[in-house]
Amino acid sequence: MYRIDRRLLEHFDVILMLLIVLTCTMALFNLYSASMPSPGGGLAPWMKQSIIMVGCFILFFVIISFDYKLLHILNYPFYFIIIASLLLADAIGATAGGAQRWIDLGLFNFQPSEPAKLMMVITLASYYARKEVSGGYSFFDILPPLGLMAVPFILILIQPDLGTSLMLIIIFASITMFVKLRWSAYVILLSLGSGAGIFAWLHLLKPYQKKRVETFLNPEHDLANQGYQILQSKIAVGSGGLTGSGYLNGTQGHLHFLPERHTDFAYSVLAEEWGFIGSFIFLLIYFGMLFWGLYVGMTSKDRFGTLLAFGVVTLIFWQAVINLFMIMGFLPVVGIPLPLVSYGGSSLITTMMGLAILMNVRIRRFNPITGGNH
Amino acid sequence: MKFSLKLPTAKQDQFEERDDVSLNILQKRLIGVGVIIVFFLVVILLRFYFLQVTKGDDYKRRAYNNRIRISTVAPPRGHILDRMGREIVTNRPSFNVALVREDSRDIDGTLKKLGPVLGMSEEELWGRVREASDTPLYLPVTLKEDIDWQTLAYLEYNNREFSGVRIEVQPVRVYPYGDLAANIIGYLGSISKKELENADRSIYSGGDLIGKRGLERLREADLRGEKGKRYTEVNARGFEQQMLDGIEPMPGRDLQLTIDVDLQQIAENYMLAGEKSGAVVVLEVNTGRLLAAVSTPTIHIEDFVGGISRRKWKALMDNEHKPLMNKVVQGTYPPGSVYKMVTALAGLARGVVNENTSLFCPGSYRFGNRTYRCWKHSGHGMVNLCQALGQSCDVFFYQVGQWVGVDGLAKYATELGFGQQTGIEMEYEKSGLVPTKAWKQEVKKRKWQEGETLSVAIGQGFNLVTPIQIANMTATIANGGTLYRPQLVEKVIDPEGKVVEQFKPEVKSEIKDFSHFFQLIRQGMEEVIQGKRGTARQLRIEGLPFAGKTGTAQVVKVAQYRGLRDEDIPYKYRDHGWFTCYAPADKPEISVTVLVEHGLHGSSGAGPVARAVLKHYFAKRLKEGTLSAQE
Incomplete structure (x- = not known):
């Protein structure tokens, strides 16, 4: 067996851990309120989420005990497992909400598109860490990661889950831009992207997906369906006022005015019950965790660590921004959860794995050659 | 751990050193990333501030x-009682199915499911919803009124399947006496868009019931009461979670009418049993209280509860007996011989006749180049005023009319209340018509022909009167010259039992210094009943001397029907029969006026109805014999 390096314990980041635990605790408390009154039948959402959460923390410590460099290798089986799961979900997955997105695992429905996002982060980080080009990457340099991204992208798109598949593009774009592209590559990518976008609008998008985009452009138009949910969310958030209606006292969620109140719109419940002050504190902690993730990236000992840290922060950040924008009425309902806050096992496990990788990079920030810290 | 470190460390030495600079560049870039994240955080916080604090x-x-x-609770409408406090109109709860559009996330689906339950087509239900398209979405739209218990139980039990559907309890009218006095009471209906536009929106809203006709309409303000309010918490599917607060509805005020249900019923039954269309009016001669006001055929008032069907409405509109018309005030007819009292009063007042005047009736009267016949072709011989009234001699009144002139007749007709509304609390009262020379010039653009005065004098010609006018005239003659405004409402009683409005006799005008003339006319009217040759002597009631006058109003002057037997004349060309009377003869209390449309003769068509009313009204005293003792 291996012995745990003493320096690993010394470098364990208490602040990062504290931010994660705080966020998870608040999220669970909120989920308890958001699942009231319980839909009945089986475990209440908050209970399920708590059980998964415990499992996630065990997984967290398992992951940080291995060196993140192992991901260079683990990435390959991981990638193929995800692709296989996506194919499985597409083929035989249980039908939920008119989309084939799930594989029933008993305790929760496993949604392979969630870990696919993390898998994308690891794959890209691994690729860009190993292939370093001076003066920025050319279009041909990024063709392999583009191809690696395209496969899960298409598999998720046909589920159909437009939101998650677009998340893959956003992650790809963020990381690729972060490692710097040549101008020529930008031009080619942009023209290809817009061409694909127009083609998709004309031939690939399902009517309900088009409707979502149209609703976004003209939110008051379709009050009964899409706009209704957003409006109800705004009412819930706004009615919280400065100090909120008090924990468990929110009316909009409990009386079902708020749709998807424990999943996509879980944060609306928090905002209603805790008001602006509660929102403010929670967002400071939540974004504090992201800033700390950037700090992890800045202090990592190598390129792979930095890219992994950046990737994980990107993954959480964009989902949070999209979800919060949706809740606040800036975006249509796209089905992107707020990581850690929204109910959902797949998303929770994925996010916790990402945070574990972050911690992993953090505790191995010492340089084994020079022995110094960054 | 060992395994994991091996593979990367093999390469590590090669690029770890040269990587140091580029790693630094990459890590510096994270500062820029941090700035972007701060930017988004600020945007998000500002938006939350805007939503929660600015717009909170x-x-x-x-x-x-x-x-x-906030749902309104309809108040029980005020009851309508007769003079003894018997309930003519009261309420019962009706369970209505209503849809709150705002609460229904799938109106189409709900209506689809609701259709078979309510026995209505989807299109009908949509029609109801569309009718309310301009009302706010949180207001319920009534889909069906007055569902039965089974439907109610089904909907309540399965309420989760019908999102946004609510059961509302609304008091609706019940009529313990059936169609009795339907012409007076009127009916309710859903408030129309037009009515809603003019209505006080704090009182009325769409779907409310409002008085459409009769007292229900005229006394709407008294009867309606005040709506209650109920504050309930509902969830997004429109299911009520808990009741928070409420204001109890305030019931409407009760109307106690001057009507006597028994008299009304007897008169109505007599008319209906003989399939007589027409009107009966019973008045208290010394107060103007209306004891009964019948108009036949009656409407089926129950048909109007919850809205009358188009088919039934059309049938009512097309009926040649005009059941929708309240003939008491809206029917105008030639008065026929009952007008002779007017001519008599005019003659007496102008001094052209007095109690000693006797005129000879040979059976006809020659005026100009025309012969005016008396109804009795063999003639009445020498008759005075009393006999002329008693035997309804046309020739006598031709001459009186001719001496007084048409404008003279009009003056006294007007004083007796003709040509104007009596002012009774009934809708669309007609004024009738009292012809004058000026009227003819203006309306007909022709000069008055003297011969026409003769027709007017016996109640033919241009004269038009309503049954209530004849009743009021009879009362005025009976009481010696006081013209009352006939009234219908005895009391208005608020829910606590306090009397808010009390009947007071209302004198419209008084005809002074004519008491002697009225006495002479009364003698003549008594002769009609009590005289050996009285035209209505067969109506005599043992122990109750009373006075009256028959009338036969010609509908058409068509020679071809003359000499035909009554039943051979087509219905619509038959004469109207009038009978008006007051009783007791010496100390009048009530007047009874009966009109039978196309009833041929006053004494045979209309008389028995009046006789039945009188017999009932005086039944107790007749039994005790107290009336005949006074004689």
Whole structure:
């Protein structure tokens, strides 16, 4: 067996851990309120989420005990497992909400598109860490990661889950831009992207997906369906006022005015019950965790660590921004959860794995050659 | 751990050193990333600040509106009672199915499911919803009124399947006496868009019941009461969670009428049993209280509860007996011989006749180059005023009329209340018509022919009167010259039992210094009943001397029907039969006026109805014999 390096314990980041635990605790408390009154039948959402959460923390410590460099290798089986799961979900997955997105695992429905996002982060980080080009990457340099991204992208798109598949593009774009592209590559990518976008609008998008985009452009138009949910969310958030209606006292969620109140719109419940002050504190902690993730990236000992840290922060950040924008009425309902806050096992496990990788990079920030810290 | 470190460390030495600079560049870039994240955080916080603090109160109100439904509770409408306090109209609860569009997330689906349950087509239900398209979405739209217990139980039990559907309890009218006095009471209906436009929106809203006809309409303000309010918390599917607060509805005020249900019923039954269309009016001669006012055929008032069907409405409109018309005030007819009292009064007042005047009736009267016949072709011989009234001699009144002139007749007709509304609390009262020379010039653009005066004098010609006018005239003659405004409402009683309005006799005008003339006319009217040759002597009631006058109003002057037997004349060309009377003869209390449309003769068609009313009214005293003792 291996012995745990003493320096690993010394470098364990208490602040990062504290931010994660705080966020998870608040999220669970909120989920308890958001699942009231319980839909009945089986475990209440908050209970399920708590059980998964415990499992996630065990997984967290398992992951940080291995060196993140192992991901260079683990990435390959991981990638193929995800692709296989996506194919499985597409083929035989249980039908939920008119989309084939799930594989029933008993305790929760496993949604392979969630870990696919993390898998994308690891794959890209691994690729860009190993292939370093001076003066920025050319279009041909990024063709392999583009191809690696395209496969899960298409598999998720046909589920159909437009939101998650677009998340893959956003992650790809963020990381690729972060490692710097040549101008020529930008031009080619942009023209290809817009061409694909127009083609998709004309031939690939399902009517309900088009409707979502149209609703976004003209939110008051379709009050009964899409706009209704957003409006109800705004009412819930706004009615919280400065100090909120008090924990468990929110009316909009409990009386079902708020749709998807424990999943996509879980944060609306928090905002209603805790008001602006509660929102403010929670967002400071939540974004504090992201800033700390950037700090992890800045202090990592190598390129792979930095890219992994950046990737994980990107993954959480964009989902949070999209979800919060949706809740606040800036975006249509796209089905992107707020990581850690929204109910959902797949998303929770994925996010916790990402945070574990972050911690992993953090505790191995010492340089084994020079022995110094960054 | 060992395994994991091996593979990367093999390469590590090669690029770890040269990587140091580029790693630094990459890590510096994270500062820029941090700035971007800060930017988004600021945007998000500002937006939350805007939603929660700047617009917080606005959204709080909307959240409140989201969950709080203010529903109105219809008040029980005031009851309508007869003079003895017997309930002619009361209420019972009706369970209505209503849809709150705002609460129904799938109106189409709900209506689809609801159709078979309510026995209505989807199109009908949509029609109801569309009718209310311009009302706010939180207001319920009534889909069906007055569902039965089984439907109610089904909907309540399966309420989760019908999102946004609510059961509302609304008091509706019940009529313990059936169609009795339907012409007076009128009916309710859903408030129309037009009515709603003019209505006080704090009182009325769409779907409310409002008085459409009769007292229900005229006394709407008294009867309607005040709506209650109920604040309930509902969830997004429109299911009520809990009741928070409420204001009890205030019941409407009760109307106690001057009507006597028994008299009304007897008169109505007599008319209906003989399939007589027409009107009966019973008045207290010394107060103007209306004891009965019948118009036949009657409407089926129950048909109007919950809205009358188009088919039934059309049938009512097309009926040649005009059941929708309240003939008491809306029917105008030639008065025929009952007008002779007017001619008599005019003659007496102008001094052209007095109690000693006797005129000879040979059976006809020659005027100009025309012969005016008396109804009795063999003639009445020498008759005075009393006999002329008693035997209804046309020739006598031709001459009186001719001496007084048409404008003279009109003057006294007007004093007796003709040509104007009596002012009774009934809708669309007609004024009738009292012809004058000026009227003819203006309306007909022709000069008055003297011969026409003769027709007017016996109640033919241009004269038009309503049954209530004849009744009021009879009362005025009976009481010696006081013209009352006939009234219908004895009391208005508020829900606590306090009397808010009390009947007071209302004198319209008094005809002074004519008491002697009225006495002479009364003698003549008594002769009609009590005289050996009285035209209505067969109506005599043992122990109750009374006075009256028959009338036969010609509908058409068509020679071809002359000499035909009555039943051979087509219905619509038959004469109208009038009978008006007061009783007792010496100390009048009530007047009874009966009109039978196309009833041929006053004494045979209309008389028995009046006789039945009188017999009932005086039944107790007749039994005790107290009336005949006075004689």
